[in-house]
Amino acid sequence: MWYVHVDSPPHIPTLTNSYVHGTSSISLLSLTVGQSLDCAVQRWPDREAVVFLQDGIRKTFSQFQQDVEKAAAGLLALGLQRGDRLGVWGPNTYEWILFQFATAKAGIILVSLNPAYQVKELEFTLKKVQCQAVVCPTRFKTQHFCEMLREICPEIDTTPVGMLKSSRLPDLRMVIVTDSRQPGMLHVEDVMQAGGSQHHKELMDLQSKLSFDEPINIQFTSGTTGSPKGAALSHHNIVNNAYFGGLRIGYGLKPKVRVCVPVPMYHCFGSVMGGMCMTLHGITLVFPSTEYNSQANLQAIQSEKCNYVYGTPTMFTDMLSQQDLYKYDMSSVEAGLMGASPCPSEIVKKLRTDMNMKEMALAYGTTENSPLTFLGFPQDNEELKTNTVGCIMNHTEAKVVDPTGDIVPLGTSGELWIRGSCVMLGYWDDPVKTNEAICQARWYRTGDTASLNGLGYCRIEGRMKDLIIRGGENIYPAEIEQFLYTHPKVQEVQVVGVKDERLGEQVCACIRLREGQTSSIEDIRAFCKGQISHFKIPHYVFFVDSYPMTASGKIKKNILREEMEKKLSL
Numbered sequence: 011m012w013y014v015h016v017d018s019p020p021h022i023p024t025l026t027n028s029y030v031h032g033t034s035s036i037s038l039l040s041l042t043v044g045q046s047l048d049c050a051v052q053r054w055p056d057r058e059a060v061v062f063l064q065d066g067i068r069k070t071f072s073q074f075q076q077d078v079e080k081a082a083a084g085l086l087a088l089g090l091q092r093g094d095r096l097g098v099w100g101p102n103t104y105e106w107i108l109f110q111f112a113t114a115k116a117g118i119i120l121v122s123l124n125p126a127y128q129v130k131e132l133e134f135t136l137k138k139v140q141c142q143a144v145v146c147p148t149r150f151k152t153q154h155f156c157e158m159l160r161e162i163c164p165e166i167d168t169t170p171v172g173m174l175k176s177s178r179l180p181d182l183r184m185v186i187v188t189d190s191r192q193p194g195m196l197h198v199e200d201v202m203q204a205g206g207s208q209h210h211k212e213l214m215d216l217q218s219k220l221s222f223d224e225p226i227n228i229q230f231t232s233g234t235t236g237s238p239k240g241a242a243l244s245h246h247n248i249v250n251n252a253y254f255g256g257l258r259i260g261y262g263l264k265p266k267v268r269v270c271v272p273v274p275m276y277h278c279f280g281s282v283m284g285g286m287c288m289t290l291h292g293i294t295l296v297f298p299s300t301e302y303n304s305q306a307n308l309q310a311i312q313s314e315k316c317n318y319v320y321g322t323p324t325m326f327t328d329m330l331s332q333q334d335l336y337k338y339d340m341s342s343v344e345a346g347l348m349g350a351s352p353c354p355s356e357i358v359k360k361l362r363t364d365m366n367m368k369e370m371a372l373a374y375g376t377t378e379n380s381p382l383t384f385l386g387f388p389q390d391n392e393e394l395k396t397n398t399v400g401c402i403m404n405h406t407e408a409k410v411v412d413p414t415g416d417i418v419p420l421g422t423s424g425e426l427w428i429r430g431s432c433v434m435l436g437y438w439d440d441p442v443k444t445n446e447a448i449c450q451a452r453w454y455r456t457g458d459t460a461s462l463n464g465l466g467y468c469r470i471e472g473r474m475k476d477l478i479i480r481g482g483e484n485i486y487p488a489e490i491e492q493f494l495y496t497h498p499k500v501q502e503v504q505v506v507g508v509k510d511e512r513l514g515e516q517v518c519a520c521i522r523l524r525e526g527q528t529s530s531i532e533d534i535r536a537f538c539k540g541q542i543s544h545f546k547i548p549h550y551v552f553f554v555d556s557y558p559m560t561a562s563g564k565i566k567k568n569i570l571r572e573e574m575e576k577k578l579s580l
Contacts, residue, residue, distance in 0.1 A: 014466035016258075016404050019387040023464025028410035028418050030466040032402035038431055039253055042220050042245040043114035043286070050289040051075045057266070058294045060107060063310055065300075067104045071292075074111075081112035081198075083205025083213050085143075088172055088184065088196070092117030092216065095139045095181075095228065098276070099123035099132070099146040099155060101300045105188040105198060106275045109145050110285050114245070115213060117220050121228045121240070122276040125150060126543035131238070133162050133178065139228050139240050139438050140181040145198075147188045151301060152544075156192050159185055166194040222246045228438050229278055229377045231484060238489075240438035247380040248278075250431050252286030254404040255382045259318075259347055259371045261291035268294045268342075270316040272307045272325055273482070278381035279349050283320065283373075293318075304328040308338045315342040319367070322482030323348060323357060324513050330360050345369035345388055349381075349482075355396035374399030374470060378447065378454055379432040383408065384468045398467040406430035409453070410462055423471050426460035427453040476567060478507030478515050483545045485517060487567075490546050494519060497537050499527040504557055506571040508550065509580045518574050519548035522555065529553065550578065 011024040013031040041049070050059070055072040062068075069077065090096065096118050098109050113120040121139055123132070136144070146155040160166055163176035171194060172184045185195040205213075225242040261267055269287075273280045288295050298310035307329055310316060321329075326348060329335070343366040361367040369388035372395060375381035386400035394400075402408055409417050410424040418424040433454045436444035448454050459472040478485040487505035494503040502522040507515035523529055531551040538547040558569040 014402060016401060016466070019390060020401065020465045025420055025462060025464045025466060027420050028422060028424065028462045029407070030402045030409075030462055031407045032404050032466065034254075034404035036254075036257070036404065038246075038250050038405055039290075040222055040246075041249050042217075042222050043111065043226055043249060043289075044217060044220065046249055046286070046289040047071075047075055047078065047111055047115075050292055054292040057292060059288055060104065061294065061296045061314060062102075062104050063296065063298055063306070063314070065104060069104075071289075074108075077108055077202075078111040078115055079210065079213065080202045080205060081108055082115035083209040084201035084203070085112060085116050085118060086212055087204040087206065087209045088143075088201065090116065090118055090142060092220070093119065093224075094142045095119045095121050096143040096145065097121040097123045097136060097139075097141045099127070099144055100125050100188065101147075101150050102271070102275050102280070102297050103147065103188060103300055105145060105147075107285050107295075110275070110281060111289075114226050115217070117216055117224070117226075119225055119228055119242075122230065122281060124230065124276055124543065125153060125155075125274075126545060128541055128543060129158050129161055130541065131543065132158060135230055135238055135240070136162075136179050136182060138238075141179070142181055143184045143186060144182065145186045145188065148190045148192060156185070156187060156195065169194065171196055171200075220245075222249070225435055225438075227281070229281075231377045239440060239443055241378045242435045242438045243380050244435055247432060247434065248282050248286050249290065250405070251380040251382050251403075252282050253290045255283055255373075255385060256287045256291040256293070258385050258387060258403070259345065260369075260388055261287065261293060264317075266294070267291065267318055268296055268314055268316045269318040269320060270307055270311050270314070271295050271297050271320050272299075272302055273320050273322065274302075277482070278375070278377050279320065279322075279482075282381060283347065283349075304332055308332060308335065308340075311343060312339045317342050317344040319343060319346045319365075321346065321348060324481040326357055326361060327512055330357070330364055335364060340364075340366040343367055345371065347371050347373060349373035349375070355392070358392075358395055370395060372398075372400050374468060375432075376454075376456055378434045379428055379456075380434065381432075383428050383430075383432060394467055398463070398469050400467060402466040402468070403430075403432065406432055408462065408468065410460055420464060421461055423459055423461045425474055426456045426458050426468070426470075428456060429453045478505075478517060480507070480510070480515050480517060480545055481513040485546055487517075490517065490519065490542065490548065493538070493542050494521065494534070497534070499523050499529050499533075501525075502557075504565055504567065504570060505548065506567055506574060508571060508575050508578060510549075516549040517546065518550040518552070518571075518578075520552050520554045520557065520570060520574065522557075523553060550574070552577070 016032040222245040228240040230238040299306035371386040374384040384400040407429040510516040558566045
């Protein structure tokens with residue numbers, strides 16, 4: 011047998027080779043994102059949908075739907091149309107989730123933009139998907155969003171609001187600011203007030219015309235070639251991923267679930283397992299703070315009686331290391347969902363003892379797979395929790411192959427390939443990269459080295475892609491290398507990920523300087539500041555004379571990584 015029935019945890023090994031199909035007696039849903047919200051409002055009108063503690067915002071499902079419909083009608087009134095792209099650029103605020111659903115209702119494609127983007131990254135991504143509108147706050151921490159947009163589009167100050175014509179971003183027509191009023195830009199309130207009765211009627215008529223196979227979200231992933239790629243996800247992709255993910259972690263069995271959500275909404279983890287799970291399972295999302303803050307998380311768990319907690323291993327480690335952890339009441343906590351990078355077993359054990367997390371589910375996925383492909387069952391034993399990334403998802407196939415594409419024997423390592431309703435439509439406007447990632451038979455090549463066991467659980471053993479995962483952020487060394495090559499003193503550069511206790515990995519740059527040049531670590535880091543996202547700036551910088559090479563002249567990055575970890579006594 012090559013399938014595993016996954017409506018409950020499999021107990022008897024059935025696989026004979028490294029191919030598995032997660033069969034299920036539960037059908038896929040045929041809903042659009044907007045329809046999932048309508049269903050939630052019918053079932054739980056007065057239940058809290060979202061709580062934003064920092065801003066004191068609480069909305070029931072019916073209140074949330076009213077806001078969503080006003081915003082969606084407003085976007086149509088301002089001239090945006092089905093299929094247009096709207097970028098949401100900023101941290102976790104009410105406006106993020108509001109526009110996630112307002113765009114979906116209007117058939118507008120949401121583009122998730124990383125709030126750490128600097129000018130170059132922002133310009134590249136907005137241009138790539140021909141964004142017509144951007145929603146952002148004026149600033150957040152050291153990021154001055156409106157100033158950066160003005161730097162790219164100085165025309166903002168001189169053109170009528172909502173009718174922007176920019177030479178560098180010819181498709182961008184409007185910027186919608188979520189906090190202050192800015193010259194040449196709309197305010198969120200303008201959008202909320204813009205829709206008249208004809209726009210609300212237009213919105214109602216549109217609902218029956220939208221197809222669940224249309225793209226509704228573009229999530230950017232860093233590019234191995236240096237440029238980010240926009241994974242286009244359909245309603246069908248994210249609705250079903252959230253539906254089956256929520257069932258797996260037990261949402262269908264609990265009368266009321268309150269989830270503490272410190273993970274960012276611009277990642278699939280936040281927008282799908284947060285936003286989409288909210289409407290499909292009637293869960294309440296509690297957002298502790300705009301800026302990530304461990305103490306705010308603990309405070310939120312206590313004050314809002316959260317019974318589920320989301321996080322990356324780094325976030326859970328941070329909460330556990332709070333010195334006054336014992337002061338907080340964790341009695342409401344039942345379970346956690348951990349994703350984005352592998353988790354040390356000590357952390358899982360400490361969460362049980364120190365934070366009352368009796369059940370912890372570990373997840374594995376990629377943005378291109380909406381994101382979940384493997385997810386643990388809460389009742390899995392310790393060995394499965396700490397040595398695997400969970401069991402194959404419902405309606406999903408996985409195989410582990412050798413370099414020629416042949417399936418390897420069970421338990422053998424190879425490249426993990428995925429097929430199913432979770433696989434993205436493709437990279438936006440990039441048929442070449444899409445064909446490199448998805449073969450003709452619709453298998454998505456993850457680039458991760460993995461093995462399967464007889465129960466259909468997966469073990470991730472490494473990355474064929476040269477990827478660094480720092481605190482849940484995916485970083486492609488090629489992107490940083492290409493940037494550092496523009497430094498006048500740099501002859502050659504290799505970037506590797508080195509172990510880090512808190513973040514999992516840190517960025518380490520090994521630089522060969524040009525003949526006769528000298529430089530300092532500070533000089534290199536200052537060169538990066540404001541040019542690339544803060545999390546991509548090398549934490550460690552080494553100046554080297556040469557790199558370890560293969561006989562054919564290729565740099566051995568694995569050896570280089572080991573050498574750097576030795577130097578750093580990691």
